[in-house]
Amino acid sequence: MLTIILIVAAVVVIAVIVLFNRLVRARQMANEAWSGIDVQLKRRAELVPNLVETVKGYAAHERGVLEEVVKLRGQAGALARDDIAGRAQVEGALSLALGKLMALAENYPDLKASANFLELQRQLSTLENELQMARRYYNGAARNQNVLVQSFPSNIVAGLFGFAERPFFELSSESERAVPQVSLGAGS
Numbered sequence: 001m002l003t004i005i006l007i008v009a010a011v012v013v014i015a016v017i018v019l020f021n022r023l024v025r026a027r028q029m030a031n032e033a034w035s036g037i038d039v040q041l042k043r044r045a046e047l048v049p050n051l052v053e054t055v056k057g058y059a060a061h062e063r064g065v066l067e068e069v070v071k072l073r074g075q076a077g078a079l080a081r082d083d084i085a086g087r088a089q090v091e092g093a094l095s096l097a098l099g100k101l102m103a104l105a106e107n108y109p110d111l112k113a114s115a116n117f118l119e120l121q122r123q124l125s126t127l128e129n130e131l132q133m134a135r136r137y138y139n140g141a142a143r144n145q146n147v148l149v150q151s152f153p154s155n156i157v158a159g160l161f162g163f164a165e166r167p168f169f170e171l172s173s174e175s176e177r178a179v180p181q182v183s184l185g186a187g188s
Helices: 002-058 063-078 084-105 109-113 115-150 154-161
Strands: none
Touching (some): 002 063, 002 109, 002 115, 063 084, 084 109, 084 115, 109 115
16 A cells, blocks of 8 residues: 555656646746847847937938837836836837838938938848747747646646746737828928
């Protein structure tokens, strides 16, 4: 009888260890994925001032769009690194504002022809693509961790050792998914 109890106890301990290690692996994958998003957001934040300054010279009367981009960049930089939901919201709004800024260029032929602007536009486009890939990777890692945290029997181990679900990095409103609308005119 003692042998059976020891075997059952050993199986339970091994199962807990295996599940714990899977949870740790999932958490580390999500941490790595979030780090990838953070790097891309930092690169974008560093690119924004150059873009704004380039556009500013051509579109001085489009002050509202320029101020919105600068304000949102500041808000994004002020958020805690691990505030995923807050960062997703502000970064989504910044993406929308950057889209408006890029749309402005269509109405300024000299700006569109500027080598500096074209290079910044290319960098931003590349960066947005890399950011999208990083978001997908993070959301996949978050999904995997969340499945483990919610599934039986790993949910028991997750609860015992304080593993929690991760929020997804996603757009939080329909307005962030909309195509930017830009109206041009004096005093806009």
